[in-house]
Amino acid sequence: MANDEPTYTTVPGRLSPLLKKIRETGIPAKATSSWLKTMGFAGGNDTSMLRVLRYIGLIDASSVPTPAWQEYRGNKHKAVLARAIKTGYQSLYAVYPDAHTRSNEDLEHVFKTSTSSGKVVVDKMLATFKALVAEADFTADGGSGASTPSAQGGETPAVPQVETPPNGAVVSRTPSTSNGLTVNINVQLTLPEGADEQTFEAFFKAMKTHLLPDPE
Template sequence: MDGSVGSELINFNYQDEMRKDSMADFNYTTVPGKIKPFLEKIRQIGVPPKATVQWLKTIGFKSSNDTTLLGVLKSVGLVDASGVPTGVWSNYRGAHHKTVLGDAIRTGYAELFAVYPDAWQQDIKDLEYVFSTSSSAGKQVISKTVATFKSLCECAEFGEPNNQPSPVLHTGPMHAAIARPSAQPVNSDARNSHNPSVHIDIQIHISPEASTDQIDQIFKSMAKHLYGAKENE
């Protein structure tokens, strides 16, 4: 057997095994350095009916390793499971392509962002740890998975993390009242009234991830609706 052919077979089998070991929820490419020029290219050309290996070759990505770029498109929702471009692809070709990609990455890597809301700012070791705990893949595959994620993030814009859960105000029984209005003198008319008295307790559940501004807004709203209503009586 020719030496060059043998090396190609070994390379193919090696890549195939890597793909089998890859994380089920996160595709990766063996050529993360090509992600940026690849994304730039798809913004310049027309939208294909389907993203295929042959299509890759027609736009200049002819290496056998370049085929792994197709999986990256699926990871961020630019194409569906069959390779057909989605609305995200169309939006990505617009002026706000970086923020479109940022949103797509948040969605595609939702599990990662659940651990690190600012995942794009985390260092490689922390990201490798998260990916490795969700996969039985080897170190090299995990490294490529992280490199793929990092390369995608370099082409996107995220802004400040804004997916913190909003504090929720619940009414109902409580273990201890936050504040109870001081007792007011009851006039004789009130004593003779047959209207039932009403006692309301308020319980507030605030997420531990809530920001100081969010907490302040809760108490400002309480002051407005509770004390403000009393002043208007």
């Protein structure tokens, strides 16, 4: 569950190596200050990173690692962290759905209105959020090449590759438009077994009538 006031660590620069340790080592029974020391984080301020792990849901209120911790140890750890950030910072993302791309000024304004603390704390909140974002991938769950930008800034559906079946024929048409955009259309025809010459002629006549533009 997201908190109304964003949390922070006083050592945001150490979040990256801590997250790396989480991916490389076994899952502890509890993530405590003693566990941090075994991971090489023995500084007095390092324990403040535990509340960040709790805030984004990698550990629960009792400091026990959650299923998100296990997921984070996998190959898609950057996407897992992105989801955890969005879950923990729900209030921030309610204001800016693209908070991870926003300027420091925009983020500071939200953090200032979320706490009664002064600038030092707000700066740490910002630094903590930015340190987490640097380790995450917010595009991992998006589309993967399903479409490509057109010359007008829109999207043109990608044309799938069409394989020719043993008894089929593939016709490729490439019409051009005045703005220079080219669209490829592949039409696959499957011919019945034992097709004679008249069947072929009927197919090609229909294609000429319905698919090929009349010459100007």
